[in-house]
Amino acid sequence: MRRLLLTLQYDGTRYHGWQVQPNGVTVQETLQDAVERVTGVRSGITGCSRTDAGVHAEMFCCLTETSTRIPDGKLIKALNANLPGDIAVIGCREVGPEFHPRYSAAGKQYIYRIWNGPAPNPFWRGYALQRELPLDTGSMNATASLFLGTHDFSAFCSSGSSVEDKVRTVSVSRVERQGDLVTYTVEADGFLYNMVRIFVGTLLDVESGRLSRETVAEALTTGNRVQAGATAPACGLYLSRVFYPEDVF
Amino acid sequence: MRRLLLTLQYDGTRYHGWQVQPNGVTVQETLQDAVERVTGVRSGITGCSRTDAGVHAEMFCCLTETSTRIPDGKLIKALNANLPGDIAVIGCREVGPEFHPRYSAAGKQYIYRIWNGPAPNPFWRGYALQRELPLDTGSMNATASLFLGTHDFSAFCSSGSSVEDKVRTVSVSRVERQGDLVTYTVEADGFLYNMVRIFVGTLLDVESGRLSRETVAEALTTGNRVQAGATAPACGLYLSRVFYPEDVF
Numbered sequence: 225m226r227r228l229l230l231t232l233q234y235d236g237t238r239y240h241g242w243q244v245q246p247n248g249v250t251v252q253e254t255l256q257d258a259v260e261r262v263t264g265v266r267s268g269i270t271g272c273s274r275t276d277a278g279v280h281a282e283m284f285c286c287l288t289e290t291s292t293r294i295p296d297g298k299l300i301k302a303l304n305a306n307l308p309g310d311i312a313v314i315g316c317r318e319v320g321p322e323f324h325p326r327y328s329a330a331g332k333q334y335i336y337r338i339w340n341g342p343a344p345n346p347f348w349r350g351y352a353l354q355r356e357l358p359l360d361t362g363s364m365n366a367t368a369s370l371f372l373g374t375h376d377f378s379a380f381c382s383s384g385s386s387v388e389d390k391v392r393t394v395s396v397s398r399v400e401r402q403g404d405l406v407t408y409t410v411e412a413d414g415f416l417y418n419m420v421r422i423f424v425g426t427l428l429d430v431e432s433g434r435l436s437r438e439t440v441a442e443a444l445t446t447g448n449r450v451q452a453g454a455t456a457p458a459c460g461l462y463l464s465r466v467f468y469p470e471d472v473f
Numbered sequence: 474m475r476r477l478l479l480t481l482q483y484d485g486t487r488y489h490g491w492q493v494q495p496n497g498v499t500v501q502e503t504l505q506d507a508v509e510r511v512t513g514v515r516s517g518i519t520g521c522s523r524t525d526a527g528v529h530a531e532m533f534c535c536l537t538e539t540s541t542r543i544p545d546g547k548l549i550k551a552l553n554a555n556l557p558g559d560i561a562v563i564g565c566r567e568v569g570p571e572f573h574p575r576y577s578a579a580g581k582q583y584i585y586r587i588w589n590g591p592a593p594n595p596f597w598r599g600y601a602l603q604r605e606l607p608l609d610t611g612s613m614n615a616t617a618s619l620f621l622g623t624h625d626f627s628a629f630c631s632s633g634s635s636v637e638d639k640v641r642t643v644s645v646s647r648v649e650r651q652g653d654l655v656t657y658t659v660e661a662d663g664f665l666y667n668m669v670r671i672f673v674g675t676l677l678d679v680e681s682g683r684l685s686r687e688t689v690a691e692a693l694t695t696g697n698r699v700q701a702g703a704t705a706p707a708c709g710l711y712l713s714r715v716f717y718p719e720d721v722f
Contacts, residue, residue, distance in 0.1 A: 309595065344553055
């Protein structure tokens with residue numbers, strides 16, 4: 225059997241997230257359908273993370289095992305020919321028996337986009353949160369920098385998570401503006417359930433005055449969810465990079 | 474009555490073009506609905522051009538007359554609150570009795586986007602034509618430059634047009650690449666029915682070898698539609714600017 229690491233991009237708008245579930249079409253299931261049509265065999269596919277309904281991926285990594293002899297390049301084309309236009313396979317490489325798309329990852333990068341123009345932008349509908357009131361990226365960065373370092377992020381995790389250890393290390397947490405588009409970039413060794421969306425909700429709640437920066441700083445020690453901000457909508461969130469150490473392949 | 478020039482942006486994916494028609498929802502009709510909800514009166518709206526089903530607009534200009542006293546800035550917000558997210562009003566200014574959104578225009582700029590990467594891009598689905606085979610922008614520009622100047626563009630016009638004078642002056646006709654995105658920009662004093670889409674189809678047909686550049690040059694004198702290329706899909710096309718001389722307002 226060949227163990228193939230597939231790299232995907234997807235527009236998550238139409239999907240109930242990555243993971244197969246009974247009540248909606250998911251990216252995993254749609255990819256399994258395409259693999260089955262191309263190879264004739266329905267295979268399990270393991271993803272690098274779960275993404276929520278409506279969340280997008282500029283780079284999502286997943287592993288499947290297959291006995292097909294179709295070469296990697298041709299397999300990419302065949303899968304894309306069998307996938308809907310909102311999911312694309314952009315890479316395929318064979319990996320060794322030790323590789324696991326989730327456990328081998330050293331970290332991930334997420335990007336959250338906010339359209340912050342004087343009027344809504346139809347082309348960012350579904351692809352960015354739209355905020356009309358001008359955002360001050362200097363002030364947002366002062367809040368964003370609080371997340372840097374190693375903390376227990378219990379306050380920044382939605383309930384329903386089964387993860388016990390909520391300590392993560394955030395290495396990048398930065399807000400940038402290009403014209404009317406405000407982008408939040410965050411990298412960490414791992415992310416809790418809804419962590420990035422709560423980071424963004426917190427940045428926005430500080431800007432609107434609903435939360436003080438001092439309360440947010442406290443949340444990092446108390447672990448109290450109510451001291452952090454709201455969960456920002458899924459549509460602005462993109463899984464943008466997955467980092468693997470070169471030796472895990 | 475106030476004569477208001479409204480500037481719009483819209484994602485044309487869901488619409489049967491600009492102009493009201495019996496068999497589908499149009500941008501014009503959707504805007505008329507919003508104006509009626511805001512002002513209480515259903516008004517006629519005159520557009521700067523007809524755009525086809527699926528064509529987008531980064532800048533579309535239209536005129537409506539209204540007796541509402543709502544100030545321009547508030548009217549923009551009220552209209553946007555009553556429009557679906559794929560149409561936005563981005564500008565509103567009062568204009569004089571001589572102004573006509575179509576006849577006062579000195580010219581327009583269209584942009585056509587082609588995703589030319591090794592794999593499809595889910596985020597450009599519906600917003601660009603997707604072409605896998607590498608496009609040579611140098612060669613495309615050699616074809617694109619043929620369109621420059623004043624010509625009878627009969628060969629680059631779909632049948633069904635009622636326009637008699639098919640002479641237009643093209644002032645910009647240029648192909649550029651940024652990474653995997655190839656953009657064709659064209660400016661002219663006016664455009665015939667499907668003219669930009671046929672320009673793009675012609676550029677692509679020359680690249681694929683279906684047409685020679687000599688045949689295309691000939692089409693500019695013969696006016697023979699079969700010497701020009703196919704009509705490229707609507708999804709890559711954007712009306713991007715409308716030029717008005719400052720004194721027409």
